[in-house]
Amino acid sequence: MKEKKDSIYNLYFADEDCTIPCTIHFSHRKSISIQIKEDATVHVRVPFYTSLGSAQRFIEEKREWIRVNHEKVLSRLADNAERALSPAEQKQAEILKKRFLNAAKAYFPRRCAELQRLTGGYYAKISIRNQKTRWGSCSQTGTLSFNYRLMMAPPAVIDYVIVHELCHLTHMNHSDAFWKKVAGVMPDYAAHRRWLREHGHELTEAHYLLSLM
Helix, strand or coil: CCCCCCEEEEEEECCCCEEEEEEEEEECCCCCEEEECCCCCEEEEEECCCCHHHHHHHHHHCHHHHHHHHHHHHHHHHHHHHHCCCHHHHHHHHHHHHHHHHHHHHHHHHHHHHHHHHHCCCCCEEEEECCCCCCEEECCCCEEEEEHHHHHCCHHHHHHHHHHHHHCCCCCCCCHHHHHHHHHHCCCHHHHHHHHHHHHHHCCHHHHHHHCC
């Protein structure tokens, strides 16, 4: 029988607007397994006779397990990067954290007010948080929350997250109407969304310091 090529299935989480790529490997094995490597890549190994559709359905069935354990690996990566810093660098990282937090508290309210003129909608307040994987959220009561670590991202990426959450004030879902509204304000949003998916794990003080060396 002809060998099947590896395939990538993008597991999408609408509530966090994030995608976890899962590589499907077809091999001469009798069972299905999932492995999340230390670089946070997800690998699903299935018997060669398994159909692609069946493999994808299996991934969907395990989506919560993948989400939880993928976040654990991302947390370990961030912790390992921090431990790689010297005591002096760790102090620098703490100083940077405070600066980024203060900058976020000043920046997001101003930028949200500017971009709201384009998106419409009404928000009650803005909250700045520190989360491992979530970049922004919009509550039913109109509270917009943003991850302070976005201050280490390119300005256009920050704008994408703000526009995304502002559009949720009108559409509390990820429907076609929602994405059409996002595109109406930011036609190239997909590029910024992709950047965040590929580089979001680098938005830490430790990585910021190491990139300067």
